[in-house]
Amino acid sequence: MKIPLLDLRLQYNSIKDEISAALDRVLNAQRFVLGEEVEHLEGEIARYCDTSYGVGVASGTDALILSLKALGIKEKDEVITTPLSFIATAEAISSVGAIPVFVDIDKRTYNIDPALIEEKITKKTKAIMPVHIYGQCADMDPILELARRDNLTVIEDCAQAIGASYKDRKAGTMGDTGGVSFFPSKNLGAFGDGGMVVTNDKKIAEKINILRVHGSSERYRHEILGHNSRLDNLQAAVLAVKLKSLDKWIKMRQELALLYEDLLSGTAVTTPFVPEYNTHTYHLYVVGTPRRDELLKHLLSSGIETRVYYPIPIHLQECYSYLGYKKGDLPIAEWASENTLAIPIYPGLKKEGARIVADCIKEFFKK
Ligand SMILES: Cc1ncc(COP(=O)(O)O)c(C=O)c1O
Structure with a gap:
């Protein structure tokens, strides 16, 4: 699937x-x-x-x-x-x-x-x-x-x-x-x-x-x-027209996020952290692992689409080379660009779909 x-x-x-x-x-x-x-x-x-x-x-x-x-x-x-x-x-x-x-x-x-x-x-x-x-x-x-x-x-x-x-x-x-x-x-x-x-x-x-x-x-x-x-x-x-459904769609994203949180707890990936002062709308659901590139390949080869947001932090983009930033200047952003990926989340994604994604991640870490 x-x-x-x-x-x-x-x-x-x-x-x-x-x-x-x-x-x-x-x-x-x-x-x-x-x-x-x-x-x-x-x-x-x-x-x-x-x-x-x-x-x-x-x-x-x-x-x-x-x-x-x-x-x-x-x-x-x-x-x-x-x-x-x-x-x-x-x-x-x-x-x-x-x-x-x-x-x-x-x-x-x-x-x-x-x-x-x-x-x-x-x-x-x-x-x-x-x-x-x-x-x-x-x-x-x-x-x-x-x-x-x-x-x-x-x-x-x-x-x-x-x-x-x-x-x-x-x-x-x-x-x-x-x-x-x-x-x-x-x-x-x-x-x-x-x-x-x-x-x-x-x-x-x-x-x-x-x-x-x-x-x-x-x-x-x-x-x-x-x-x-x-x-x-x-x-x-x-x-x-769409605005009338926005809150419902955000709620669907939040429910999927809760499910992912539950299914992925205790696994080797970090799930999104939401400080108590925030209400997250889960435009993207981003997980972290030092084995990001391998996990990305595993998910893609299993038919699960995933993407990195963002593989090159802006200070290291070629178009900004004139500003003189170098690797190591902003280590956390650089770490995020190397260790995180987004997994499917959208209104209409069935719970069963989220379970398949979570199972695929778990299976990867068993290897
Ligand atoms: C964080 C952020 N800022 C700005 C933009 C620019 O928005 P737009 O694509 O509508 O020009 C985007 C959209 O991709 C974005 O994700």
């Missing part, structure tokens, strides 16, 4: 008719870029994330880029972030001309280690961009405390963590802005690219509204240089 890492068809089949009706509505209206569907979704996502505003943009990456721009981060500013993330996090920082400064991660949560941030703060530091990796929030209070002390802005990379919460606060509500991704594989995924900035700051929301349409608040009048970064109505209509 083959078990994919993610199967979106199961989710789709459960809401197919509603999705078709929503797509039909947009096709009949023949209004595709921004407009009613996007405005409706912005309101719904803001409500879901407990923020005052949501601004739909073309991708999660753009949500971060436009946040940085709206918050005034510019060339040569330093932005502190994590090396264990998708490249988009650092790429967003670089694309406004700023310099990503990488701080190592907490070995248990894989999130940025707040205790290591202070020593990296310089006169040039203007912002911190924590990533809520794999679906659970970074330890935000000490990060916010440092930011307050040094007057830094905080941009939460919530791409993997819509719906997650930290001490009863939702991801995206704690910093100045949160960047959400609707990439199809995300817990709330569109049928293509899409993203949203969530914020409680009216001025920032207004600025991003302008930045996403070529720096314009009035047709053919351009106050600032902007971007073409708009969410389209087809994606918004799909996302509004």
